[in-house]
Amino acid sequence: MTAYPSDPRVGDVRERLKAALVASAAPTERAAAKLESQNKLYVRDRIALLIDEGTFVEDGRYANALAPGLPADGVVTGRGLVDGRPVIVIANDPTVKAGSWGARTVEKIVRATEMALREELPVFWFVDSAGARITDQVEMFPGRRGAGKIFHNQVALSGKVPQICCLFGPSAAGGAYIPSFTDLVIMVDGNASMYLGSPRMAEMVVGEKVTLEEMGGARMHCTVSGVGDVLVSDDTEAIELARLYFSYLPQNWRSPLPEYAPEAPHEALTAAAIPERESQPFDIHDVIDGLIDDDSFFEVKELFAPEIVVGFGRMAGHTVGIVANNSMAKGGVLFSDSADKATRFIHTCDAYSIPLIYLADVPGFMIGSEVERGGIIRHGAKMVSAVSSATVPQFCVIVRKAYGAGLYAMGGPGFAPDATIALPTARIAVMGPEAAVNAVYANKIAEVEAAEGVEARDALVARLRAEYEEDVDLERLGADLVLDQIIEPEQLREEILRRLAHACGRDRHFADKRRSIPPV
Numbered sequence: 001m002t003a004y005p006s007d008p009r010v011g012d013v014r015e016r017l018k019a020a021l022v023a024s025a026a027p028t029e030r031a032a033a034k035l036e037s038q039n040k041l042y043v044r045d046r047i048a049l050l051i052d053e054g055t056f057v058e059d060g061r062y063a064n065a066l067a068p069g070l071p072a073d074g075v076v077t078g079r080g081l082v083d084g085r086p087v088i089v090i091a092n093d094p095t096v097k098a099g100s101w102g103a104r105t106v107e108k109i110v111r112a113t114e115m116a117l118r119e120e121l122p123v124f125w126f127v128d129s130a131g132a133r134i135t136d137q138v139e140m141f142p143g144r145r146g147a148g149k150i151f152h153n154q155v156a157l158s159g160k161v162p163q164i165c166c167l168f169g170p171s172a173a174g175g176a177y178i179p180s181f182t183d184l185v186i187m188v189d190g191n192a193s194m195y196l197g198s199p200r201m202a203e204m205v206v207g208e209k210v211t212l213e214e215m216g217g218a219r220m221h222c223t224v225s226g227v228g229d230v231l232v233s234d235d236t237e238a239i240e241l242a243r244l245y246f247s248y249l250p251q252n253w254r255s256p257l258p259e260y261a262p263e264a265p266h267e268a269l270t271a272a273a274i275p276e277r278e279s280q281p282f283d284i285h286d287v288i289d290g291l292i293d294d295d296s297f298f299e300v301k302e303l304f305a306p307e308i309v310v311g312f313g314r315m316a317g318h319t320v321g322i323v324a325n326n327s328m329a330k331g332g333v334l335f336s337d338s339a340d341k342a343t344r345f346i347h348t349c350d351a352y353s354i355p356l357i358y359l360a361d362v363p364g365f366m367i368g369s370e371v372e373r374g375g376i377i378r379h380g381a382k383m384v385s386a387v388s389s390a391t392v393p394q395f396c397v398i399v400r401k402a403y404g405a406g407l408y409a410m411g412g413p414g415f416a417p418d419a420t421i422a423l424p425t426a427r428i429a430v431m432g433p434e435a436a437v438n439a440v441y442a443n444k445i446a447e448v449e450a451a452e453g454v455e456a457r458d459a460l461v462a463r464l465r466a467e468y469e470e471d472v473d474l475e476r477l478g479a480d481l482v483l484d485q486i487i488e489p490e491q492l493r494e495e496i497l498r499r500l501a502h503a504c505g506r507d508r509h510f511a512d513k514r515r516s517i518p519p520v
Contacts, residue, residue: 024071031095041235043093049239051080063104073104077112088116091126099129103139113153120252122162128169154181159351161252166238167192186238187218187228226304248312248319262316263293269489278401281327291493305337310345321349324359334365336379346386355393362406381519383409391510393418393503398426418503419484429472433465
């Protein structure tokens with residue numbers, strides 16, 4: 001082979017590129033020690049846990065290579081396979097100026113989201129960032145390809161492809177919106193945080209003294225605000241759950257749902273799992289576990305508004321969405337938070353063509369001045385709106401009580417479900433017998449008690465309740481075609497599976513218009 005003379009300029013370029021490559025390949029000794037002290041993984045180790053081995057292709061690795069101390073400009077972007085499915089990855093590097101954003105950081109993220117839009121690819125967001133670099137604000141903040149473009153593209157991606165966020169550290173100021181635009185936010189307890197203004201800023205501006213954990217810590221967001229969906233103990237668990245969550249979802253809105261080998265429930269559902277007295281609380285998870293394939297329930301927002309349970313499961317290997325009232329928490333009554341929680345989950349299922357199963361055991365929406373001032377009517381209306389506009393197959397199962405607007409919020413007969421199925425323990429009414437009798441006959445009851453005594457009052461109340469219960473008798477509701485089927489719990493799984501098979505060709509059209517105006 002001919003030996004050509006070397007060019008010192010090329011050699012210089014090679015040396016500089018090699019140095020830039022090495023700088024972005026691993027953290028410095030000091031940065032590695034800090035990561036270890038925080039129980040954090042290096043950004044490339046995080047990506048390696050997510051992506052199938054040998055499939056990751058990185059873009060923009062030499063971003064800002066001319067600036068010292070800014071390898072890859074603090075963010076790793078690229079594409080790879082997760083369980084053989086192509087995805088985009090956007091991952092902050094907290095060892096580079098605390099994962100802060102510069103102009104090229106933003107450009108890399110914008111390009112990655114544009115690629116996701118162009119090819120309709122799912123996006124995994126690995127967030128660990130202190131926010132924008134003030135020194136770069138003119139270049140990265142206000143322009144057409146500034147940070148706002150990231151949020152714009154996230155909104156365009158919403159419902160088109162899955163967006164899954166693992167929040168390993170801070171997500172500060174405007175950057176806090178990145179997790180909020182994704183489908184799922186997994187937060188690492190003790191490390192992850194989200195806030196628009198830091199505790200120091202809050203003290204300076206509004207005079208509030210508060211800790212970071214109180215202001216925007218992972219546990220607060222997963223239990224109080226509801227911004228976080230899943231609370232985990234470390235980075236590895238977060239990534240494992242991100243992969244698991246992805247396994248329930250399609251590649252994009254056009255793609256079919258993934259299918260897995262069918263499995264029987266861990267323990268078959270029986271009548272013994274459901275107390276016949278509606279006042280007896282019980283854990284609705286027992287019903288869910290008796291319907292879905294063994295160990296297949298992925299619960300979302302488990303620690304937030306636990307009076308309603310939402311999550312994905314598999315039935316005969318196919319993904320389904322579950323929305324269920326849980327009488328073990330606040331009697332299963334719907335509050336503003338529970339309505340918001342259910343609304344978002346219903347929208348997610350509808351976006352990705354995931355059938356919905358409602359398990360109703362609901363006394364209705366909460367009443368009182370506190371919840372009225374908190375806007376429970378508009379929050380409840382959002383849930384009812386979500387149920388109404390969802391075009392995926394929907395099945396309403398009346399497990400026990402379904403009173404008042406609670407019936408509507410749980411996909412009752414008036415909302416065009418594919419079927420309304422009742423168990424023998426079911427009751428449907430405007431309100432429960434006790435409340436109804438007291439509301440309608442309060443004056444008469446008081447008169448009888450005053451005139452004839454307590455025994456006469458109790459006899460009257462018992463007679464009125466019996467009349468009320470006869471009026472809403474389950475057999476009558478079946479005879480009047482309010483219900484499509486009344487079956488025992490032991491038959492419920494097979495009944496739903498048969499109906500799911502028939503509903504696969506359901507028309508997905510809802511209404512001809514630009515869009516709904518949400519009740520907010």
